[in-house]
Amino acid sequence: xxxxxxxxxxxxxxxxxxxxxxxxxxxxxxxSAVLSLVVAPPDAVQGEVQRIMxxxxxAAWLAYLCFFVVFIASIAYLKTKKTRWDRVAAASAEIGVxxxxxxxxxxxxxxxxxxxxxxxxxxxxxxxxxxxxxxxxYLAIRRITDNPSRRARWAAVIGIVGFIDVPIxxxxxxxxxxxxxxxxxxxxxxPEIEGTMLLALLAGVVAFTITYAYLMTLRLRVGRLEERxxxxxxxxxxxxxx
Amino acid sequence: MAPNxxxxxxxxxxxxxxxxxxxxRLFARARDAKRxxxxxxDRRRVG
Numbered sequence: 001x002x003x004x005x006x007x008x009x010x011x012x013x014x015x016x017x018x019x020x021x022x023x024x025x026x027x028x029x030x031x032s033a034v035l036s037l038v039v040a041p042p043d044a045v046q047g048e049v050q051r052i053m054x055x056x057x058x059a060a061w062l063a064y065l066c067f068f069v070v071f072i073a074s075i076a077y078l079k080t081k082k083t084r085w086d087r088v089a090a091a092s093a094e095i096g097v098x099x100x101x102x103x104x105x106x107x108x109x110x111x112x113x114x115x116x117x118x119x120x121x122x123x124x125x126x127x128x129x130x131x132x133x134x135x136x137x138y139l140a141i142r143r144i145t146d147n148p149s150r151r152a153r154w155a156a157v158i159g160i161v162g163f164i165d166v167p168i169x170x171x172x173x174x175x176x177x178x179x180x181x182x183x184x185x186x187x188x189x190x191p192e193i194e195g196t197m198l199l200a201l202l203a204g205v206v207a208f209t210i211t212y213a214y215l216m217t218l219r220l221r222v223g224r225l226e227e228r229x230x231x232x233x234x235x236x237x238x239x240x241x242x
Numbered sequence: 243m244a245p246n247x248x249x250x251x252x253x254x255x256x257x258x259x260x261x262x263x264x265x266x267r268l269f270a271r272a273r274d275a276k277r278x279x280x281x282x283x284d285r286r287r288v289g
Binding site: 029033037042047048049051052055056059095098101102105106109110112113211214215218219221222225226228229232233 | 247
């Protein structure tokens with residue numbers, strides 16, 4: 001009885017935490033939208049279209065963060081064989097694919113008026129497209145086998161090896177000649193960006209990070225529920241005893 | 243309207259639709275999984 005009450009209380013607390021995180025994400029996204037669309041000045045060269053940067057760059061950075069979490073969770077899974085690490089990796093990979101796709105689409109919307117083309121085989125674009133394909137393959141591999149431990153092992157290997165592309169994407173503008181500009185914020189010396197623009201950009205990164213935390217809690221809950229449904233379907237004996 | 247403002251509007255709309263759409267999809271998946279598990283458990287109880 002006490003255990004049931006404790007479980008119910010824990011569930012209620014975690015759900016209310018999830019709601020609070022959702023509200024925080026919504027508020028942060030609203031503040032970020034005001035800063036980037038109203039407060040930040042238009043760019044001296046590109047004009048209004050440069051405002052896409054305030055969503056494009058955070059989406060790209062969050063994709064890096066998501067895949068870093070996949071990398072760490074994959075190592076942790078291979079080391080401990082605990083299902084919870086596999087669940088974290090799967091959730092973060094799915095959200096990472098969302099952010100990578102978003103970064104690509106937003107880049108295309110920015111590239112058309114500035115570069116005159118939706119797409120070009122620039123090193124940054126090409127390596128980002130490869131990154132997207134790696135993690136789409138990661139999600140596809142997870143659907144190939146029904147054996148949970150085999151699925152988790154295969155996925156963990158891709159989650160670790162696939163992460164190699166993240167530093168390549170980031171450094172591609174330094175290593176090769178690219179249409180993309182070089183590092184503006186993370187560089188030696190002061191950032192090469194006006195103060196209000198930097199504030200709007202950082203607000204975007206914070207808002208997207210809170211949104212990622214919220215999506216992770218939701219996606220982890222979905223993962224747990226889907227596993228429970230699969231367990232119910234696959235083990236009639238256990239179900240009959242309940 | 244400023245030149246190229248359409249691209250900015252499209253960019254922010256795409257962002258809102260992607261994040262909002264994915265969140266709603268997760269809610270739907272959670273509801274479906276809960277319902278599936280419940281249906282199987284109920285059938286067993288009846289059987």
